[in-house]
Amino acid sequence: MVFNYRLSEKAFEVLITIENKNFINDPEGETILQDLVLKGGYFKIKSVRIAKVLKLQVNAKNSLEASKLVKKMCDELRLFNPIVSNCDVTILRKKE
């Protein structure tokens, strides 16, 4: 029984990307741009925004199930603040 259960599940690599909404300031990105990039002479860089990525390994029957599970988790465990941030869930690939 356990054996069958394991066989039917695969490991997926899932990315959760959390970034501030466009109308929300990003002080960290702004500091990197002003005090590091532009002071370093890289004037062709016009903007820097920071995002945080959580790279998960998830066991699921298929990518749809993996994606649903992770989205539910993001909401339930409040991994991000929906007022200021966007949260994207991407299935990166199936692990062999």
Added chain:
Amino acid sequence: MVFNYRLSEKAFEVLITIENKNFINDPEGETILQDLVLKGGYFKIKSVRIAKVLKLQVNAKNSLEASKLVKKMCDELRLFNPIVSNCDVTILRKKE
């Protein structure tokens, strides 16, 4: 002259992804896994690793130039520590 110069450059969206190498511990990801995800009952999540993403807008003639410029900047300004972290540069898309 200035007009021509501007015409020949386009804006690219470039991602810099900085993450700890596999053999380096990731205390933040481990804490999220143990104290949030697993305590929340999400046992299908097997691993959490954290990465940081810088989303840049870069003016360049083509994507190769944009990529080279950003890689050079990452090394020169020490945006990451090459002993513990990997740094990936991805051209996301050309902005219209």
